[in-house]
Amino acid sequence: MSEILNNSGLFLALLGAAFATFMAGIGSAIGVGKAGVAAAGVLSEQPDLFGKVLIFQLLPATQGIYGLLVGFLILSNVGLLGGGVEEISLLKGSLYFAASLPIAFAGFYSAIHQSKCSVAGIGTVVKKPDQMGKALILPAMVETYAILALLISILAVNGISGIQV
Amino acid sequence: MEQDYTYAVARIRFRETKLLSDADIGSLLAAGDTAAVMRLLRDKGWGDNTNCQPEELLVIEEKKLWEFVSETVDDLSALNFLLIPNDFHNLKVAVKCVTRNLEPDGLMIANAIEDPENIYQAIVSRDYGELPEFLQICAREAMTTLLQTSDGQLCDIIIDKACMETVYQFGKESDNEIIRLYCELFVAAADIKIAIRCANTHKKPEFIRRALAECDTLDIDRLAEAACEGKDVVLTYLSATEYRSAIEAITASMSAFEKWCDDYLTNVMKPQKWEPFGIGPIVAYIIARQNEIKAVRMILSAKVNSLPDATIKERLRSMYV
Numbered sequence: 001m002s003e004i005l006n007n008s009g010l011f012l013a014l015l016g017a018a019f020a021t022f023m024a025g026i027g028s029a030i031g032v033g034k035a036g037v038a039a040a041g042v043l044s045e046q047p048d049l050f051g052k053v054l055i056f057q058l059l060p061a062t063q064g065i066y067g068l069l070v071g072f073l074i075l076s077n078v079g080l081l082g083g084g085v086e087e088i089s090l091l092k093g094s095l096y097f098a099a100s101l102p103i104a105f106a107g108f109y110s111a112i113h114q115s116k117c118s119v120a121g122i123g124t125v126v127k128k129p130d131q132m133g134k135a136l137i138l139p140a141m142v143e144t145y146a147i148l149a150l151l152i153s154i155l156a157v158n159g160i161s162g163i164q165v
Numbered sequence: 166m167e168q169d170y171t172y173a174v175a176r177i178r179f180r181e182t183k184l185l186s187d188a189d190i191g192s193l194l195a196a197g198d199t200a201a202v203m204r205l206l207r208d209k210g211w212g213d214n215t216n217c218q219p220e221e222l223l224v225i226e227e228k229k230l231w232e233f234v235s236e237t238v239d240d241l242s243a244l245n246f247l248l249i250p251n252d253f254h255n256l257k258v259a260v261k262c263v264t265r266n267l268e269p270d271g272l273m274i275a276n277a278i279e280d281p282e283n284i285y286q287a288i289v290s291r292d293y294g295e296l297p298e299f300l301q302i303c304a305r306e307a308m309t310t311l312l313q314t315s316d317g318q319l320c321d322i323i324i325d326k327a328c329m330e331t332v333y334q335f336g337k338e339s340d341n342e343i344i345r346l347y348c349e350l351f352v353a354a355a356d357i358k359i360a361i362r363c364a365n366t367h368k369k370p371e372f373i374r375r376a377l378a379e380c381d382t383l384d385i386d387r388l389a390e391a392a393c394e395g396k397d398v399v400l401t402y403l404s405a406t407e408y409r410s411a412i413e414a415i416t417a418s419m420s421a422f423e424k425w426c427d428d429y430l431t432n433v434m435k436p437q438k439w440e441p442f443g444i445g446p447i448v449a450y451i452i453a454r455q456n457e458i459k460a461v462r463m464i465l466s467a468k469v470n471s472l473p474d475a476t477i478k479e480r481l482r483s484m485y486v
Contacts, residue, residue, distance in 0.1 A: 037175070038171050038174070038175040039175070040172060041171070041173065042178070045176050045179035119171055119442070120441040123174070123441050
């Protein structure tokens with residue numbers, strides 16, 4: 001019983017790393033897929049817009065990278081990457097899990113909503129290619145919230161590694 | 166699972182840039198003759214690079230429209246409300262041709278839910294079960310009525326009313342606002358036209374009531390009563406409905422009212438130009454293309470028959486772009 005309790009801290013930390021990567025990754029996959037469908041529609045009519053629509057498709061991909069980054073930091077802090085696994089208390093493991101939540105949820109939802117903005121932006125660029133800059137700023141605004149969540153997750157993960165609980 | 170129209174809408178965004186604008190229509194109108202109009206249209210990508218005749222050009226464009234829609238939309242049944250009237254038209258042609266021993270060559274519309282030939286064969290064999298469910302009851306009733314009474318007008322109102330009821334039902338069952346609006350306007354406009362024509366021809370109340378179909382924006386009982394009393398009473402009734410802005414057009418002529426309906430629909434559809442998701446932009450694009458084809462048909466007819474531009478101008482619809 002005590003062995004299970006001793007290891008459950010590590011399990012929760014690992015769950016946090018997985019959760020950050022998994023949720024933000026799913027959001028990005030959905031987002032990139034949705035924007036990709038719209039981009040494919042445009043390219044079947046106007047192939048020379050490839051460069052422009054590709055940027056819109058890639059915008060929702062960043063959340064997946066943020067999730068990966070947070071997951072990587074958690075794994076690194078608990079020693080899973082270096083080979084020397086630390087003993088993680090249940091509370092510390094829970095804290096790592098909590099730290100993963102901002103990027104997991106904000107990453108998931110912001111990627112999906114950013115893709116909707118990207119699809120609309122693709123529509124704008126098709127009709128008015130000279131408005132590319134403005135059309136790009138609108139979905140990029142959604143990115144702000146993924147970055148804020150990433151920041152909190154990184155600060156939390158780094159903070160947790162320094163405390164003895 | 167809800168259909169995803171992202172791909173179709175993205176393609177439509179590009180195709181919207183190729184739609185004829187009011188300025189393009191002005192150029193066509195200003196063209197000297199049919200050949201000049203055809204040349205301008207070919208420059209805009211109309212036709213199939215062959216030296217086709219004006220009527221063929223319009224058929225090709227209609228065919229291209231539906232080929233494009235079939236290519237981009239997985240399940241076309243969501244757009245059935247646009248095709249239902251064509252099926253009822255084909256049924257009407259089949260019933261009349263069969264009872265008069267005529268061939269329906271060239272009279273049926275190819276863009277329909279059911280293959281026109283199937284409809285014709287089902288009527289020939291009186292095997293109504295072979296027809297789609299929405300046509301079965303009215304096909305039997307229309308055929309029986311025509312054989313027993315030889316009253317072509319009665320046959321027409323049976324089929325027309327069934328068509329209106331089917332479109333209305335489609336709209337009621339749809340969760341899309343644009344489709345609901347289109348279906349409602351389709352039925353209401355048909356009811357108004359029936360009421361005005363019945364008022365002008367002093368039809369009996371039973372006939373009027375039988376011809377009118379239920380819709381949400383008109384009280385059919387009051388409209389039927391008004392139609393019995395005359396056109397002015399119909400207009401007075403309409404002044405208390407949301408169709409009050411159509412009164413001027415109705416007073417002018419039926420074609421002016423038809424133009425009012427098309428313009429109203431175009432204006433309602435315009436916000437779909439900025440809508441990135443859903444079936445709305447697809448519906449709006451189809452209606453815009455059909456309006457465009459209608460406008461070009463008018464211009465070509467005018468050029469062929471040397472009609473004055475002013476006559477055509479007052480009938481031309483507002484363009485979507």
